[in-house]
Amino acid sequence: MGFSFDISARDGRARTGVISTPRGEIRTPAFMPVGTAATVKAMMPESVRETGADILLGNTYHLMLRPTAERIADLGGLHRFMNWDRPILTDSGGFQVMSLASLRKLTEEGVQFSSHIDGSRHMLTPERSMEIQRLLGSDIVMAFDECPALPADRAAIDASMQLSMRWAQRSRDAFGDRPGHALFGIQQGGLEPDLRARSAEALRAIGFDGYAIGGLAVGEGQEAMFGVLEYAPGQLPEDKPRYLMGVGKPDDIVGAVQRGVDMFDCVLPSRSGRTGQGWTARGPVNLRNARHRDDPRPLEEGCPCPACRNYSRAYLHHVIKSDEIIGAMLLTWHNLAYYQRLMQGLRDAISAGRLELFAARFHEDRAQGDIGLI
Numbered sequence: 001m002g003f004s005f006d007i008s009a010r011d012g013r014a015r016t017g018v019i020s021t022p023r024g025e026i027r028t029p030a031f032m033p034v035g036t037a038a039t040v041k042a043m044m045p046e047s048v049r050e051t052g053a054d055i056l057l058g059n060t061y062h063l064m065l066r067p068t069a070e071r072i073a074d075l076g077g078l079h080r081f082m083n084w085d086r087p088i089l090t091d092s093g094g095f096q097v098m099s100l101a102s103l104r105k106l107t108e109e110g111v112q113f114s115s116h117i118d119g120s121r122h123m124l125t126p127e128r129s130m131e132i133q134r135l136l137g138s139d140i141v142m143a144f145d146e147c148p149a150l151p152a153d154r155a156a157i158d159a160s161m162q163l164s165m166r167w168a169q170r171s172r173d174a175f176g177d178r179p180g181h182a183l184f185g186i187q188q189g190g191l192e193p194d195l196r197a198r199s200a201e202a203l204r205a206i207g208f209d210g211y212a213i214g215g216l217a218v219g220e221g222q223e224a225m226f227g228v229l230e231y232a233p234g235q236l237p238e239d240k241p242r243y244l245m246g247v248g249k250p251d252d253i254v255g256a257v258q259r260g261v262d263m264f265d266c267v268l269p270s271r272s273g274r275t276g277q278g279w280t281a282r283g284p285v286n287l288r289n290a291r292h293r294d295d296p297r298p299l300e301e302g303c304p305c306p307a308c309r310n311y312s313r314a315y316l317h318h319v320i321k322s323d324e325i326i327g328a329m330l331l332t333w334h335n336l337a338y339y340q341r342l343m344q345g346l347r348d349a350i351s352a353g354r355l356e357l358f359a360a361r362f363h364e365d366r367a368q369g370d371i372g373l374i
């Protein structure tokens, strides 16, 4: 069985469908929780699945340094290692090496860098990134690219995009023919429509199983990002999944789905779960705030997650203020469950041809703000 993408319904530019892989189906639009170091922090993999996630993201940069891709391969691959038998997408390491590693040296060949853990020297190239992602057993492999920080001048973005396209070809060549595994190319070009078009053209000529829109969510702001999403998804093949990397906040996701994006990943729901922030239909709630101290109501009425079913806002406030581990566990669970409910809502709305109404209600609910004091 191979890798395929079937679109079952469209509404405007939005689409809903299913990506089929030998390890299971991924319903789109899809949100992928981030399992950086072979774990979605504070969650058991079974619990991640219970929130409705079909696929996880793993980070090449972190895993190559610790415990190393070779060790994970010897232990049966990432799925077995972390006890997640469904699809896994791995990033290429390109973005994180630029944001986390030190003493970086970028050449045509790749990036040489020092580990942020112990200072050891490593080299990431398109070929090495493909090898690491194969050793991990990743189902969806990302091409190795360079993501320039914004703002950057046009000449720098152009040169970086062209380097990424040469690396995309090398990634394709090194990936080879692996039935059941997919390789995604990554469009670059910053906020420049013609550079994005040239990048898309180069990627289409190489040919990939899916296409990511890279180089966004790097500090440009929602308005600029939506500006790119007005045209970038349409530059990519219509019949392949489109993945917006590193996005985002719930309203970013809704707007991007309306503009034709199928896949997302972000640390936000899990990371904010560890800092006392709960995401609800009425926007983010800071559980550290003393207003919750005596509140017997759940974080979000009607949410089926354990945090909302079995605990009060007062309890969540208490365990978060006391730095108890269960605080991070419960809030992460709730946040991931909220994100997956949002994705299910988007999929249902697209299927029913009422995405605009869904989006209008989404914004109305958020505009109300959190429930008032009792």
Ligand SMILES: [Zn+2]
Pocket (backbone or CB within 6 Å): 299, 300, 303, 304, 305, 306, 307, 308, 309, 334, 337
């Ligand atoms: Zn909940």
